[in-house]
Each structure stands twice: as structure tokens, then as C-alpha cells.
Amino acid sequence: SGKVRAIVDDKGQQLKEAGPSMPVEVLGLGGVPSAGDNLTVVENEQRAREVAKYRQELATEKRTALAPTNFDTMFNTLSSNVIEFPVVVKADVQGSVEAIVNALHNLSNDDIKVRVLNGGVGAITESDVLLAGGSKAPIIGFNVRPNAKARELLKRDNVRMMYYDVIYHLTDAIAKEMIGELGPERIEHVVGRAQVKEVFKSGKRDKAAGLLVEEGVIRKGLFARLTRADVIVSATKIASLRRFKDDVDEVRAGLECGVVLEDTNDIKPGDQLEVFSVEERERTL
Incomplete structure (x- = not known):
């Protein structure tokens, strides 16, 4: 808002007023308008400030509004x-x-x-x-x-x-x-797959799974996914790994082994175990 101090036409001549379709330069505004803004003339400066404040509030509401306009945009907003x-x-x-x-x-x-x-x-x-x-x-x-x-x-x-x-x-x-x-991007690298052949007790609470390693390698300490009929049953880690009675660090394809999985006892014969490592990389824009 502001008070008109001077009006100058395209020839540099000062005017007392400007009519429709007349290009002029107006001096005295309190800020720098944007191209395309509308200039409204009111009766006094107080009224000008009220109009300017109202328009600023409308513009702020428009910029910050997040309300979806239909069911499609509502779904996209909620699911995004x-x-x-x-x-x-x-x-x-x-x-x-x-x-x-x-x-x-x-x-x-x-x-x-x-x-x-x-x-x-x-x-x-x-x-x-x-x-x-x-x-x-x-x-x-x-x-x-x-x-x-x-x-x-x-x-x-x-x-x-x-x-x-x-x-x-x-x-x-x-x-x-x-x-x-x-945060960093998590990239999974599948290192091995195995099939659960049998399930037996391990200690008072845990269950152990007898596996046949079908692809790659099963390695102690790696992340694992247990799936049943292609549905993930649990996301876990290899807590312990044995070959016969010996603790081992890894078992390769074609061999049998026994594992105990962290925080899960929902294991059944026929389940598939996918073992993977996780690499963290800094993201880029």
C-alpha cells in the first residue's frame, strides 16, 4: 500500500490523473509489486492498508492451503x-x-x-x-x-x-x-536363498530351522526374510549358524545347515529364507 506521490507517463511528463489503457509510472508505493498485480485506488491511506492486509492474508492462505479438492487428490495426499x-x-x-x-x-x-x-x-x-x-x-x-x-x-x-x-x-x-x-539410501544385496526342510527346538524358547542352501551363501549376522507362499512372515537376522555340530560363519549352495533366527519362532517346513546385506549410500538430489 501507499500514497500516490506522482504519476509519470511514457514520455516522462507528470500527470494529475491517468485513465484506462494509459501506461504510467506511479511513485509512492510502500513496496515493489509483481508483474500482473492489480492496483486499486481507495479513499484514504488507512483503507489502502486494510485492503493490502486482506489481500496478503488471502495470498498466504492460498499458498499454504493443503486441502485436497477431490477424492483422487485426497487419496494421493494421504498415501503419499x-x-x-x-x-x-x-x-x-x-x-x-x-x-x-x-x-x-x-x-x-x-x-x-x-x-x-x-x-x-x-x-x-x-x-x-x-x-x-x-x-x-x-x-x-x-x-x-x-x-x-x-x-x-x-x-x-x-x-x-x-x-x-x-x-x-x-x-x-x-x-x-x-x-x-x-537420510541415507538403503540398498539391499541378496546373497543367498535357502529352503526350510525341518524345524526343531533350540533351547527353552527358540526354534531352529534345518535348511538346504539353494543359491549363493547363508552368512551369520546378515539380515533375512522368511517367506511362506511368497508372503513375508518375518524380517529377521541370522542369530546362529551351524553345520552339523560346528558353529560356522557361512554355508554355501548345495549344503545343509541349521539356523536360529532372531525374534521369530514362526517357522514351518517349506518356508523360504532370503538372506541379504544392506548398504547405506548418501542420497543425491
Whole structure:
């Protein structure tokens, strides 16, 4: 909002008023509008501030709304496992805001998506801090700083500020944080498969399974899946491994062995045991 201090036409001449379809430059606005914004003239400055505040609230509600519009989008929202990474963006000019928002959206993938709660021009304000704090989002300040009241709220609410003046530095930092949110990628490597031939007691509570190793190798300490009719019965680990009466570290294909599985006694002859190792890799965007 603001008060019109001057009107200048395309020839540089000052005017007292401008009519429909007349290109002019208006001086006196309190902020930098975006291309396509509507300029509304009202009777006084107080009314202008009320209209501006109302429009800002509508814009914020529109940006932050998550309500699905139909049953399909509702199902997709409920079933989606995509992680959201919320941010608030403030910059010195509208061109920078648009470039930053586009760059951040380009970091998104099927596992994690950037959600820009607000992208605006000018100093970081109290409303920016409140919006970020409510969503546990960092505020990205590009060539701008918080005003005095915003600084107080930042400290009080422990909202994180991130200051930048180079866009690729900004995107590099956000990408690292997004990777941290995802955690490492778990990659399974199947090393062996075996069939349960018989089941017998092992101690007071446990059951042991007599196996025939059909593929690869069965190795003590590895992760395992016990399946019955292609349905997973339990996810477990090889707690102990024996060949005849000897404890061994591994048994290869074509040989028989006995195993005790961790935290499961639901074992039946005919079950299949799949043994695998897990590799953790740092994700990339």
C-alpha cells in the first residue's frame, strides 16, 4: 500500500490523473509489486492498508492451503510418502524471488519436495517469522535483513535465518539439508536363498530351522526374510549358524545347515529364507 506521490507517463511528463489503457509510472508505493498485480485506488491511506492486509492474508492462505479438492487428490495426499521441506523466501527484488523459487523447486524429486510458504520482496517482517515458526521452516534472506521486531521474534521463537547473496550458494546449502532430511539410501544385496526342510527346538524358547542352501551363501549376522507362499512372515537376522555340530560363519549352495533366527519362532517346513546385506549410500538430489 501507499500514497500516490506522482504519476509519470511514457514520455516522462507528470500527470494529475491517468485513465484506462494509459501506461504510467506511479511513485509512492510502500513496496515493489509483481508483474500482473492489480492496483486499486481507495479513499484514504488507512483503507489502502486494510485492503493490502486482506489481500496478503488471502495470498498466504492460498499458498499454504493443503486441502485436497477431490477424492483422487485426497487419496494421493494421504498415501503419499513425499517429505516436504518448507521455506520462507525474502529477497531485495522480485526477479531474485522468482529465480530463487524456481531454483528451489528444481531441487524437488519423488522423495522430497520444497514447499515455499511465502516468497516476497523487502525486509524480513514479523509475519514472515511467525509463518516460518509455525511450520518449523528456515527463512532465506537474499540481500535483505530482518527489521527490529522480526529480530526479536527470531530470537524468541528460535527461528533459523539463512542469509545469501549468491543463488547457487543458497541452493547448495538447501540441497544438503534436504539430503539430511531424507537420510541415507538403503540398498539391499541378496546373497543367498535357502529352503526350510525341518524345524526343531533350540533351547527353552527358540526354534531352529534345518535348511538346504539353494543359491549363493547363508552368512551369520546378515539380515533375512522368511517367506511362506511368497508372503513375508518375518524380517529377521541370522542369530546362529551351524553345520552339523560346528558353529560356522557361512554355508554355501548345495549344503545343509541349521539356523536360529532372531525374534521369530514362526517357522514351518517349506518356508523360504532370503538372506541379504544392506548398504547405506548418501542420497543425491
